[in-house]
Amino acid sequence: MSEYGIEYAGIVACFIIAGAIAGGMVFFSSILGKKTPSAVKSAPFECGETPFSLPGGKMAIKFYLTAILFILFDVEVIFLYPWAVIYRSLGMVGLVEMGIFLGILLVGYVYAWSNKALDWQ
Amino acid sequence: MTPSLTDLALLIPELILVSMALALLLGASRIRNASMVTTATVIAAVVAAVVAALIAGRLSPDSPSLVGFSGMIIVDGYSQFFKVLIAAALTLATLLSVQRVNTDHVRPAEYHALLLLAATGMMLAASSTDLLTLYLGLELTTLSSYVLVGITVDKPESNEAAIKYFLLGSFASALFLYGIALAYGATGSTDLDKIASAFAASGVTTDPLLLVASVLIAAGLAFKIAAVPFHAWAPDAYEGAHTPVAAFLATASKVAGLAALGRVSLVIFASDNQVFSAILTLLAALSILVGSIIAISQTNMKRLLAYSSIAHAGYALLGFISGTSAGAEATMTYAYLYVFMTLGAFGVVIALEESGETLDGYQGLATKRPKTAALMLLFLLSLTGIPPTAGFVAKFVVILDVVREGQYVLAILAVACSVITAFVYLRVVVLMYMKEPLEAVDDDSHSSTQIPLAICLALAVAALITVVGGILPGILTSWAVAP
Numbered sequence: 001m002s003e004y005g006i007e008y009a010g011i012v013a014c015f016i017i018a019g020a021i022a023g024g025m026v027f028f029s030s031i032l033g034k035k036t037p038s039a040v041k042s043a044p045f046e047c048g049e050t051p052f053s054l055p056g057g058k059m060a061i062k063f064y065l066t067a068i069l070f071i072l073f074d075v076e077v078i079f080l081y082p083w084a085v086i087y088r089s090l091g092m093v094g095l096v097e098m099g100i101f102l103g104i105l106l107v108g109y110v111y112a113w114s115n116k117a118l119d120w121q
Numbered sequence: 122m123t124p125s126l127t128d129l130a131l132l133i134p135e136l137i138l139v140s141m142a143l144a145l146l147l148g149a150s151r152i153r154n155a156s157m158v159t160t161a162t163v164i165a166a167v168v169a170a171v172v173a174a175l176i177a178g179r180l181s182p183d184s185p186s187l188v189g190f191s192g193m194i195i196v197d198g199y200s201q202f203f204k205v206l207i208a209a210a211l212t213l214a215t216l217l218s219v220q221r222v223n224t225d226h227v228r229p230a231e232y233h234a235l236l237l238l239a240a241t242g243m244m245l246a247a248s249s250t251d252l253l254t255l256y257l258g259l260e261l262t263t264l265s266s267y268v269l270v271g272i273t274v275d276k277p278e279s280n281e282a283a284i285k286y287f288l289l290g291s292f293a294s295a296l297f298l299y300g301i302a303l304a305y306g307a308t309g310s311t312d313l314d315k316i317a318s319a320f321a322a323s324g325v326t327t328d329p330l331l332l333v334a335s336v337l338i339a340a341g342l343a344f345k346i347a348a349v350p351f352h353a354w355a356p357d358a359y360e361g362a363h364t365p366v367a368a369f370l371a372t373a374s375k376v377a378g379l380a381a382l383g384r385v386s387l388v389i390f391a392s393d394n395q396v397f398s399a400i401l402t403l404l405a406a407l408s409i410l411v412g413s414i415i416a417i418s419q420t421n422m423k424r425l426l427a428y429s430s431i432a433h434a435g436y437a438l439l440g441f442i443s444g445t446s447a448g449a450e451a452t453m454t455y456a457y458l459y460v461f462m463t464l465g466a467f468g469v470v471i472a473l474e475e476s477g478e479t480l481d482g483y484q485g486l487a488t489k490r491p492k493t494a495a496l497m498l499l500f501l502l503s504l505t506g507i508p509p510t511a512g513f514v515a516k517f518v519v520i521l522d523v524v525r526e527g528q529y530v531l532a533i534l535a536v537a538c539s540v541i542t543a544f545v546y547l548r549v550v551v552l553m554y555m556k557e558p559l560e561a562v563d564d565d566s567h568s569s570t571q572i573p574l575a576i577c578l579a580l581a582v583a584a585l586i587t588v589v590g591g592i593l594p595g596i597l598t599s600w601a602v603a604p
Contacts, residue, residue: 092126093126104143110147111147111149111150114149114150114151
């Protein structure tokens, strides 16, 4: 292995840790958890949706709102990555500007919350 | 270049508007009092306009511009002129909204927050010296506008208008973005100055990639000002939208597009203006011709004003064709005066409520409501371009610039179409003054036709500038400085 390989050792470690956490969750819950199988639980599961339905079937509009909010805040996080990379060279300015950015984002979150977009009922 | 917090000082007008929008959103679920929100928005817009003007006042001839954010934002006389104009349009549009927000069950805080954010995007676009910031600003504007057009959710025509506007608008944004990508591919930069030097080095006509990029950028911006052949959305969007929103779109949004188009054409194509000026000539000629002719057959007042705004976009473009600073100043004058006369005309439509939407509603208006009819007469004369109103000065300066450039055919077309639009506007005047009202006038109805104070104020400002701009154009437009 050259030093080229060592450079990517961090990513390999990341893969292993991620795999261990995800695998551990499945493994331990399967041996430690109590099993009470039912017809509903055994059916294929797809994010709360009926997995097989004819086109034109109804879908709750609530999913749409939740999904939109999720995508919105999920995508915003992407902006934190390039910022984190050059955080040191940006210094105080970078911190303040990211603070403003997150502040604006927070207003959107409060807006969604106060308008009951996060309530399921 | 390292960023610094002092850069934020360049954007104080925008920051004021954004802060007010965020404050309104925070309180959105509790705010039910529309008049308080209107006051807050008007204050924010007026303060932003004053600050923008103060910043412009601090620019000296030695340092005519301030650049910040790694050369992405510029503050110069040109940007500040448009910022003040956009803030003024926002103020008047907010004042015109007072009645409709109540009758159409629009949630006041969200409505005004969207207006403020749209205006912020316009100001950013006027200040951009980079194609990406320009795109960002225009996108903030259009995204807010899509929602504003569809804000009366219980009206089917409003939903239809919003969807049409959204589909065509995203298509135009994609074209614009594609143009930016090609310009970047050809020159290696999205900065206007760097693209300009690359253009100067290679020449637009020799590089097909740059040619396609200029056409796509022009097309994307032409959509924002609703110039033919990118005008199809305007009549539908204006007709379906809440009337104050239509007024805002027809004025502020168009002005922002013009500001962007002006900066792109004057900075990027400073060395070789031939190709872009040919594109602009085509857009202007088609807009004037198509806008004026189709307006003849309209029976809905908002559609009529939409086609009139398309024709006016064509007239405004005339100044950019020459590529000179004198031409750009002519267009700025045009934009300035156009905003107030158009807001005035839409204001009368709003004041007349339901009956203002169709042409039949204007029948015999002079007998029923003489003052409102007189105001409408003033705005219509101005839109036609009859002296001594502002519209005459506006048309005069842009056509003069075309004549100076030696494009006599275009000048003749512009004047001839002015005559056609005279027929369009004066038809409304004939309906108001020479026809009997459809239903008999009863004296009891006078009390119910009170126009709210805010709308009166907006109409008064619009009328004042339409008159003063026509008699003493110099004092209002001496601010216009080309980039």
